[in-house]
Amino acid sequence: MTRSAEVQRRIYALMVLMKAADDRLSKGIGTGEFICVYWPSRGQEAIAAAMGISLRRDDQLVTTYRGLHDLIGKGVPLEEIYGEMMGRTLGASRGKGGTMHIANPEAGVMLSTGIVGAGPPVGVGLAMAAKRKGLDRVTVVSFGVGATTTGSFHEAANMAALWDLPVVFVCQNNLYAEMTPTRDTMKLEHVADRAAGYGMPGVRVDGNDPLAVATALDEALNKARHGDGPTFVECVTFRFRGHYFGDRMRYIPKDQLDSALAADPVPRFRAHLLDTGVATDEELTRVEAVAAQQVETALQTVMSADAPSIDELDRDVYATPIRFPV
Amino acid sequence: MDSKEMTMREALNLALDQALEKDERVFLLGEDIADPGASGPTAGLSTKYGHDRVMDTPISEAAIVGAAIGAAIDGLLPVAEIMIMDFIGIAADQIINNAAKLRFMTAGRTTAPITVRTQVYGGLATGATHSQTLEAWFMHIPGMKVIVPSTPRDGKGLLTSAIFDEDPCLFVETIRLQGQKGPVPTDPDFAIPLGQADVKRPGTDVTLICYGRSVHDALAAAATLQDEHAVSAEVVDLRTLVPLDVDTMVSSVRRTRRAVVVHDAVRFAGPGAEIVATLQAELFGELEAPVERVGARFVPTPAAAALEAQVYPSPARVVQAAQRTLQSAKAGIHG
């Protein structure tokens, strides 16, 4: 499918924003400018940008702790993301959830999970709700390859297929389950092959090519939206900064990292836009500058915001506070 | 209020039936809960409301609770069933890390007001993996409410409250109580607020604090204490462990100055530990005797009936514990 120049430029703008947001965190933490924990998504931008343009605002997303790119793609304001990471009142949950637990239902981000494999069952329930309400909304569950070896994923995939639920399972296969290579965690070479075991289609795409991902997603979304059940979309990619920020990545062979960096989806898509005449170098340079500025503004806004007040501890534990002996 | 004699099973069925009837957001999901396979409190409901509101699921406890959470985030009121409480470990991650914490972690932007119904099979010679009484696990998790009814009336009123409560609720049923009969209000609006203990029998000499099946041991013990020992025991049924009705419990013991906590969960690190700690903190100096605890022995539940009978509390053990509180001098001589 051919995408309009406008859509392709939007994809690039999203990818660049995701990259800039990740780079700025990396720089700020690395130099001691600020302190927060995060699980970098650098390298996986093509998938999240494709979701960003393929999903409707009312489509829902369930993502994971490695969700910075996914959240940006789905339209969560950067201030909410950074604010949550830094524990400030501006955060999506006023700092009460942290990096791994960001939700923004208005943007369709219903859950971010810190537990690998915990998202798919919840995605199934959100899709059940859509079906029950007669909505043509789709729930996308985004996760890494490690999630597919959990029992929780298996249970959810089976249920989604059994009941033809409007779910798309997006596996961002970055070739590692935390610090262990995928090949040491499963016999299958292609994760998408799992789908056959549940009676749903499984497709495998180049996760560094946003147009390929968007094409696969559109087909899966369309199918789900029309009552034809779930699809498993495996997007093969790489993460450049390891499992968590500061991961020394001793377990990644140098030649593998080098060739992954050489296939960095951001410059690759930039070159594609130039080669196909979709945009000029000057235009793209401007897009990059805008993203960097947007990230810097968000960061400075967050850094000057307050930490949550102590009374937050008494809020949101229960709907109505319950008195417990302290 | 009109009331009808029925079993606990029928009372719970009526609560589910009326909830399904009055609110479209309510639906049930679980293993073997739909007809014709259903035999517990859900029997007949799929026939009445259809299989998409009373849904049989695959044997997938994590996904049953996870799916309930997803639907609840989206505004529905799911009632998930974990057939036997021992299986709840498989769903524990969803309960502990999603349901209980979402409200806090998202500052109220998402919530999961699910009800998880489950049943304790203890006392039926089903062995160590089909007998456990595990409510203490979930009392330990901020964000969860934990409910354990003892009578058909309480079962109906508390389940109705749980289904429509804004917080995730664990509702613990007991197989040995499902056939017990009692009067139950039939009004669909009948509900018992969560966090209100019930004095099942008034008394003046010792307070027996209990919940769930142990309420019946406590009531039997209270009768024996009265008839054979001229001791007046007050029976406080907590009904919910979270919220815990500290006020009712403490005001009773403040009068009687002696207490025995009884539960089917193992005694060591059981719910009674928290209750006793609360009582001593509130009433130190007013107690006439150390607070006694009667709970299951700290062993995997044995299968052989002769062994299993030794494990759980019994009226006789409650009577003995109550007598110890009456014999114990304040100096600390502990029979």
Next chain:
Amino acid sequence: MADFVVRIPRVSVAVSEAELVELLVDGGQHVEEGAPIYVIATEKVEQEIEAGASGTVQWTGEVGTTYDIGAPIGVITA
């Protein structure tokens, strides 16, 4: 631009303190953003830390001392 306070970074998720092992730039010298300016050790692994801003660096931290993450050890004045 405000002074950039040089702090012990949380270089990894499981790190709570680090030893200041070496200063790569003398106090009073100019540093460029992105250039390594000091070395810390966590879990016996040494790591060069880059300047978070350009300017003149002044050190307050002492080599051989272990600091909590977030502790200030110097300042870069533009």
